[in-house]
Amino acid sequence: MGTVAPVSAQKIVCPAPSKDLEANKKEGRRYYNMGNTFFNMGQYAKSASSFACVLHLVPYSVMARYQLAVSYQKLGVFSLAREHYQWVIADTSAEARPLHGEASAQLAALRGKPDKRVAGSTRPEDPSLDGGTPAADGWNLKSRWWFWTGVGAVSLFACTALFTGWQALEYRDRWETDWKDNDRDSLNHYKDMTDLALGGVVLSAAALGYALWLNRPGRPAGVQPATAPSGASNLLVLPTCGPGGCLLTLSLEF
Incomplete structure (x- = not known):
């Protein structure tokens, strides 16, 4: 996996995005790989935080957004999972189109389901929802x-x-x-x-x-x-x- 960003017991520390887009993409790939590793280990809180960091650095990464939605779904934080599935469906790029069917199916399955209580932090820190990060389906007209x-x-x-x-x-x-x-x-x-x-x-x-x-x-x-x-x-x-x-x-x- 190479060198990764600092990791605490329950928190992933996200770097601030720079003006260098290529540097942001490179850093985003590191967090994406880290998120996949945590996901495969069943540590969904850390995988969610890792994928959220990817979106903090590269807001248009639809694969990171989809994996973030899946991580939230595994955690039982269904409200955030639904929100990110909606963003995946709203993305009309060629990269997003293959994900529309599965995202729509998962969104329908989660409709109306309340969030579960998770031991420890119930809602992992999600920098992709901060006011400073562009949202995929907000008032970005x-x-x-x-x-x-x-x-x-x-x-x-x-x-x-x-x-x-x-x-x-x-x-x-x-x-x-x-x-x-x-x-x-x-x-x-x-x-x-x-x-x-x-x-x-x-x-x-x-x-x-x-x-x-x-x-x-x-x-x-x-x-x-x-x-x-x-x-x-x-x-x-x-x-x-x-x-x-x-x-x-x-x-x-x-």
């Missing part, structure tokens, strides 16, 4: 495709509603002045477009709000995040424009 899709859709429909509404007012004034049939037809056209755009704003905002609610920090165990690829429904609200005009496309995947 900059990396969420669905957030930017929702914001873009709301903005597009809102701008469209403003433009078509302004055009409708222009053609209303023209029609009331000249009483031309062309102006009346244009008025009705832009009124319909404005209604459609306003409907898009409402539906896009509702879909975005629903996704934010599903991904809210501290959501109850068992609630699947919107990015979960298995057992979740995805609602997409997208505009489609062509020579004949623009349409609002709703897509529900389940």
Whole structure:
């Protein structure tokens, strides 16, 4: 196993992550190997602390997060096991996809189970849950495709509603002045477009709000995040424009 970090009777001491990402990965591999060793020895409290240290150094390590969830499950700390299984399911990377099925099955098996009392420390120290470490499914919205899709859709429909509404007012004034049939037809056209755009704003905002609610920090165990690829429904609200005009496309995947 080589040189390992200092280990006390019940506590693994985690180093602070540095600005050198490669150094963090190298140190994380040492703690990952140490966690596997403790896990194979049946020392699940120490294996959990070791895998938590890996996430403290390399927050995107899905294998460490999965092993951390399994360690918590072995300890009977089911609330933390569920939380980390949810993060594994929410991870859409190629490395995480093979783990989705087993993580989903374990999450379903643990749903509603209360934590067991463990001799000594019942909840091993978990630096991966500290405020200073990025959480995989918290309010880290900059990396969420669905957030930017929702914001873009709301903005597009809102701008469209403003433009078509302004055009409708222009053609209303023209029609009331000249009483031309062309102006009346244009008025009705832009009124319909404005209604459609306003409907898009409402539906896009509702879909975005629903996704934010599903991904809210501290959501109850068992609630699947919107990015979960298995057992979740995805609602997409997208505009489609062509020579004949623009349409609002709703897509529900389940």
